[in-house]
Amino acid sequence: MSNHAILNPADHGELRIDTAASAELGDNVMACATVPAEFRSVQAHYPIVLRRDLATGKLEALALLGFETGENLFLRDGTWDAPYRPLSMAIRPFLVGRPATPDAVPQVHVDLDHPRISTTGEGMRVFDASGQPTPYLEDIAAKLGDLDHAHRESADFFAALDRYELAESFTLEVTLDDGAKNSLVGYHTINEEKLSALDGAALQDLMTSGHLARIYMIIASLSHFGDLVARKNAKVRGG
DSSP: OOOOOEEHHHHTTOEEEOOOOOOGOOOOOSEEOOGGHHHHHHHTTTTTTEOOOOOTOOEEEEEEOOOTTTTOEEETTTEEESOOOOOOHHTTTEEEEOSTTTSOHHHHHHHSSSSSOSSSSOOSSSTTTSSBBBBHHHHHHHHHHHHHHHHHHHHHHHHHHHHTTTTEEEEEEEEESSSOOOOOOOEOOOOOOOOOOOOOHHHHHHHHHHHHHHHHHHHHHHGGGGHHHHHHHHHHHHH
């Protein structure tokens, strides 16, 4: 269960956050949400795949972290073993509170039941002794702002993928060094044949909107499946 509250120094002046990376802190997920605005950073380390929401029919993007539910192959000795952590993971346990009116300023909320909330008196302070935001909180607030803006602009990107029918389902079968098999199903990627067959007007549309570059980032990111398999083999070996 979540316990969301508007972050404020009166109630949360002593709040500290555990910023390590571990399953115990809620990082044991095989995939996390990512947004087109961060594809350039994400594609440098993780495969980016698409998933269609069965209820709404809308596409979303995910950074793959493992092959099984609850598996994050980037967790290593209390650290996140990659230079870039996707925004949806980096902001935890904070989130953007949606205001009641469209013109109101979004507020920073915190999930007080999240395992990152420190109960030991250790961790990163959110407010300093005078009740002012610490550099840590300022960084989190900037990330929340970036993520909120990116979520709102991402609808155009996914609509373009649907408009030109560029998303196709795929299945990945992986055989590990010990002979075990892992399968990824239910995801989508870019249909490169349809992308190559687009006419000049469609390509111009994608290019001027900035969508084409991000489409190619998804394609390029798939090269990291090899790294993900290597991490899985190392885990199986106990490395």
